Amino acid sequence: MVLFMVLLTVAILSGNVVTLAVVLDTKCCHTPQGYLKASLAVADLAVGLFVVPLSIYAEVSLMVADWAPEWTLYNSQAVSFHPCNIIGPIFAGCTLVSITTIFLLTIERSMAVLKPLHKDSVITRKRTTILIVLSWLGSFFLAMAPMVFSGEIALEYNSCSRMCNYALGTISEFPSQAWNILLLFPAFDFTLLGGTVVINIISLSSIRQHSKHRKHLAESKHQNAKPTFSDIKAAKTIGMLTVAFTASFTPIAVFVVGNVLGNQWCNFSFFAFWILATNSCFNVIIYSVRDQKFRLRAHKFFMPSLRRNPTKS
Numbered sequence: 001m002v003l004f005m006v007l008l009t010v011a012i013l014s015g016n017v018v019t020l021a022v023v024l025d026t027k028c029c030h031t032p033q034g035y036l037k038a039s040l041a042v043a044d045l046a047v048g049l050f051v052v053p054l055s056i057y058a059e060v061s062l063m064v065a066d067w068a069p070e071w072t073l074y075n076s077q078a079v080s081f082h083p084c085n086i087i088g089p090i091f092a093g094c095t096l097v098s099i100t101t102i103f104l105l106t107i108e109r110s111m112a113v114l115k116p117l118h119k120d121s122v123i124t125r126k127r128t129t130i131l132i133v134l135s136w137l138g139s140f141f142l143a144m145a146p147m148v149f150s151g152e153i154a155l156e157y158n159s160c161s162r163m164c165n166y167a168l169g170t171i172s173e174f175p176s177q178a179w180n181i182l183l184l185f186p187a188f189d190f191t192l193l194g195g196t197v198v199i200n201i202i203s204l205s206s207i208r209q210h211s212k213h214r215k216h217l218a219e220s221k222h223q224n225a226k227p228t229f230s231d232i233k234a235a236k237t238i239g240m241l242t243v244a245f246t247a248s249f250t251p252i253a254v255f256v257v258g259n260v261l262g263n264q265w266c267n268f269s270f271f272a273f274w275i276l277a278t279n280s281c282f283n284v285i286i287y288s289v290r291d292q293k294f295r296l297r298a299h300k301f302f303m304p305s306l307r308r309n310p311t312k313s
Contacts, residue, residue, distance in 0.1 A: 001162075002063065005056045008278060012048030015284035016041040018298055026297045032128035036105050039132045043097040044280035051091045052277060054083055055162045075156035075167055084155035084164035089143040091164065095276060096139035096188065098283065099249060103192045104131055110203040142188065145181055152178045160266035161273040186253035193249060240286055248279035 019041040023029045029037075062068050076082035108128075111119045146153040146166050158165040166182060251272035258265055 002056060002059050005052055005059065008274075008281070009048050009052045009056065012044060012052070012280045015281060016045040016048065018301075019284055019294075020045070022294060022297050022301050025301055029297070030125070032123045032125055033105070033108055035125065035128050035132060036101055036108065039135070040098060040101040040105070040283055043094040043101065044283055046090055046094045047277060047280045050087055051094075051163070054087050054164070058157060059162065072157040072159070075154040077154040082155060084157055085147075088155040088164035088166065089140065089147070092143035092166075092185070093136075093140035095249075095252075096142055096185075097136055098279070099189060099192050100135040100139060101132070102283075103196050104128075104135070106196045106199050106203075110199050113203045113206050142184060145184060146178070150178045150181050153181065158269065160264070161269040163273045163277075165269075165273075182256060182259075186256050189249050189253040193246065193253075197246070244279070244282050244286060248276055248282065252276050 020038055023034050023038045023041070058069055058072055071079060071082050071084070074082075076085050108119075108123055111123055115122070147155070152168060153166055154168065155164055156167045157163070158167070168178070251268070252275075255265060255269055255272040259269075
């Protein structure tokens with residue numbers, strides 16, 4: 001368990017640090033898509049810097065010293081200072097930022113497919129920056145909402161999920177107000193999930209229509225009817241995006257709903273939260289490593305000689 005957490009931390013930190021370094025160091029990456037990738041990398045980096053290390057500390061303390069830190073035995077309302085008061089909102093806020101950023105990346109990608117001539121005039125760096133700032137502010141406001149608007153909700157280190165979770169304070173049943181506040185998270189998740197899936201389906205359908213049209217023209221002119229590499233790559237990326245997005249965020253939303261309804265789901269909670277944390281690695285793979293241009297820039301970034309002498313490369 002601890003080994004998995006340590007490896008996950010290393011993977012999250014290394015992958016997202018490289019992404020940020022390449023985006024910030026390469027001038028041609030200073031585009032709306034580059035800004036969105038940087039925002040996504042910062043959110044994922046925060047998970048690797050703050051969220052997972054706290055779980056590692058708690059688990060190592062239990063394994064080595066055979067005792068659990070005192071704060072893991074109580075919720076945030078029972079002690080004067082609780083680490084989960086900081087780590088819990090960070091995890092929730094960064095998760096919401098990731099969802100929002102993936103949604104914005106999907107819109108940017110769909111504009112490139114559906115309206116390529118209008119993309120640069122509609123999606124500008126200034127507008128993208130404003131949307132990124134709003135997504136961070138809105139996401140962390142939503143993450144703090146349970147603590148601000150309900151005195152019954154606290155934060156605790158859950159022994160099942162091995163993470164900081166929202167929980168009840170001193171009462172035994174969820175009041176209606178707390179129930180409604182906690183349901184904001186799955187409602188937000190499923191809304192953006194549905195929007196992302198719909199946009200991806202529209203984009204994929206457009207790619208298929210273009211491929212069929214190109215095939216028809218090629219047959220009439222007796223030319224090669226194979227789809228272009230860009231069409232195939234776009235289709236694969238959109239498909240991977242939909243699968244990864246659904247697999248990462250649906251379990252946690254289902255768990256929140258079940259928890260509010262009174263189900264414990266101990267084993268499922270561990271699966272749901274750590275799949276969500278692992279998504280911080282998947283984002284780098286989907287949006288950066290699969291990009292051939294990004295790999296080339298990363299290679300040049302770590303080998304300055306290639307950057308000084310591009311003709312030799």
